[in-house]
Amino acid sequence: MAYLIADHIISPLGFGTAENFDTLCQGHSGLAEHIHPTIGPYIAAKIDREKLQLAFSDELSLLGNFTFAEQLCILSVKQVAQKADLDLKSSDTLLVFSTTKGNIDLLHTKQFDQSRVRLGKMAEMVSTYLGNPNKPIVVSNACISGVQALLFSMQVLHSKRYKRVVVCGVDILSDFVLAGFSSFQALSLTPCKPFDKNRTGLNIGEACVSMVISLEESGNVRLSAGASANDANHLSGPSRTGEGLSLAIKRSLANAGISPQQIDYISAHGTATPYNDEMEALAFQTEKLSEVPLNSFKGYFGHTLGAAGVLESCITAQCIKQNKFIHSLGFEHLGVSVPLHVIQKTTDGPIHTALKTASGFGGGNAALIITKA
Amino acid sequence: MKLKISTYSHISPSHIQVDGKDVLATIPRSSFDEDTLAIYKSLGIDYPKFYKMDAPSKLGFLASELVLKSLDLKQYYKSEDIGVVLYGASGSLDTDQKFQATIGQPTDFFPSPAIFVYTLPNIVLGEICIRNKFKGENYSFAMEAPDSVEICSFIQNIFEQEQVMACLCTWTEFQNRDQYRSIMLVIEKEECLQKRDMNEKFSNFEEETLKQIFYKDL
Numbered sequence: 001m002a003y004l005i006a007d008h009i010i011s012p013l014g015f016g017t018a019e020n021f022d023t024l025c026q027g028h029s030g031l032a033e034h035i036h037p038t039i040g041p042y043i044a045a046k047i048d049r050e051k052l053q054l055a056f057s058d059e060l061s062l063l064g065n066f067t068f069a070e071q072l073c074i075l076s077v078k079q080v081a082q083k084a085d086l087d088l089k090s091s092d093t094l095l096v097f098s099t100t101k102g103n104i105d106l107l108h109t110k111q112f113d114q115s116r117v118r119l120g121k122m123a124e125m126v127s128t129y130l131g132n133p134n135k136p137i138v139v140s141n142a143c144i145s146g147v148q149a150l151l152f153s154m155q156v157l158h159s160k161r162y163k164r165v166v167v168c169g170v171d172i173l174s175d176f177v178l179a180g181f182s183s184f185q186a187l188s189l190t191p192c193k194p195f196d197k198n199r200t201g202l203n204i205g206e207a208c209v210s211m212v213i214s215l216e217e218s219g220n221v222r223l224s225a226g227a228s229a230n231d232a233n234h235l236s237g238p239s240r241t242g243e244g245l246s247l248a249i250k251r252s253l254a255n256a257g258i259s260p261q262q263i264d265y266i267s268a269h270g271t272a273t274p275y276n277d278e279m280e281a282l283a284f285q286t287e288k289l290s291e292v293p294l295n296s297f298k299g300y301f302g303h304t305l306g307a308a309g310v311l312e313s314c315i316t317a318q319c320i321k322q323n324k325f326i327h328s329l330g331f332e333h334l335g336v337s338v339p340l341h342v343i344q345k346t347t348d349g350p351i352h353t354a355l356k357t358a359s360g361f362g363g364g365n366a367a368l369i370i371t372k373a
Numbered sequence: 374m375k376l377k378i379s380t381y382s383h384i385s386p387s388h389i390q391v392d393g394k395d396v397l398a399t400i401p402r403s404s405f406d407e408d409t410l411a412i413y414k415s416l417g418i419d420y421p422k423f424y425k426m427d428a429p430s431k432l433g434f435l436a437s438e439l440v441l442k443s444l445d446l447k448q449y450y451k452s453e454d455i456g457v458v459l460y461g462a463s464g465s466l467d468t469d470q471k472f473q474a475t476i477g478q479p480t481d482f483f484p485s486p487a488i489f490v491y492t493l494p495n496i497v498l499g500e501i502c503i504r505n506k507f508k509g510e511n512y513s514f515a516m517e518a519p520d521s522v523e524i525c526s527f528i529q530n531i532f533e534q535e536q537v538m539a540c541l542c543t544w545t546e547f548q549n550r551d552q553y554r555s556i557m558l559v560i561e562k563e564e565c566l567q568k569r570d571m572n573e574k575f576s577n578f579e580e581e582t583l584k585q586i587f588y589k590d591l
Binding site: 037038100101104107108117118119120121123124135137138139140141142145148152155156158159161175176179180181182183184227228229230231232233234235236243244247251361362363364 | 463464479484509514
């Protein structure tokens, strides 16, 4: 168990958690059409580079020696540290990064030293610049990285080695990732439709999100407990039964000491690929969660890979604070084989306890319970 | 809670070892591809998926086979209680470069899904779980060099919080076909080991032991 002290989001929907949440509540999406010279038109949620430059011009002018992903991390961590009144130079503060591909664009641009493609090196560049004396840790476990980085940080706090942890999730839009998912035929040619019967695939997004967590009683949201589990079934295909996700949820509930009936809201992974969403629906049914209001934020942010778990947990915390059930954008008609309560309209309503889930390549699944403090 | 290293393996260009002792000494070391194939064959296993794996996955997979060959963890633990924790610096970089080469030029743009699936550092972990049907906690970390303090503390934590009953912990680092190394440790509680084997002496899972194992031949 740990408290959420402060958070900050840089995404196509805005800079800062409040701007992102307001934009979401108004139903706006960051997804738009872009053109790739070889792949052709594609839909993605891309951070507006010009707006970013305008918003952070003073800071960015000092960061010419840093890659785009590193710049985002530096901006985001500095913002969140300021919000939390956190001393980044303290040995009591640990930086934990969550990313799947980090500086992968360097393989193509060759602008920077290639060693920075190594995720640990990228993390060290950022933490050294910020003056943090501790060795940063990077969680890189495909699409469950973000949720796991939060779980890991809770562990670290309990070991009493650090008083505060900054979790920074980042992934940027790159030709590499775009070409990869395109080769998998996993990209939707239209804005994605999680859990819908006409869903055809995902859209890639980019974001950088930081959260400060601590055991000190503070703020009004806490991360209760969580767990991860592996399907042990297939590298790139989700389990046909949802067994791994189901196990991660079951353990999370047990670790938090609560029953499925106590879950008021589920922030699902919901990538909008045919197999993923079906797998999730089966797992929710197994865990007696079919009737719990659920959404996927992928219709707003696209799939932000290693940042997704941090981004979506951050938004989930806002939903709890503001008692909002957010419309699962893109959803019209149920397209999974079992009942599921997908949120069709943004409404107010009490949320005390929420469940955040994620699943990814490599067979990983992770779940996290977030509650009002 | 007292944790023990029940067994460990080490594969590098100069070593094929289990518990610090050379094994498969008859394999003449030549190249990564020939060596790994020779290790695979010498293990006497029939697992065609091995041939499809990328180099970092082959490395970690073989290191896991070396330790699990004589230790059937599932005989003692439920599959969902066995965790795998992976550490490394380069992750999937070797395969990332291969994939990049397929998309580098607009005139020569043929991304391969079979390569793309391996462009994630955690894939080796997935391969080990699929092979052994390990369904427990799965963590994948990147760090520039093995940090014994961090690794010890985290593993100790997940045991104490009963997230795992037994665990594979590995430093698997594949830079290129000349520089690679996988160290695979099986970690169990002392009490569980004692029930099973009163005679054998196991090393403590602690920072000093880890340092010795990780840095012995560097």
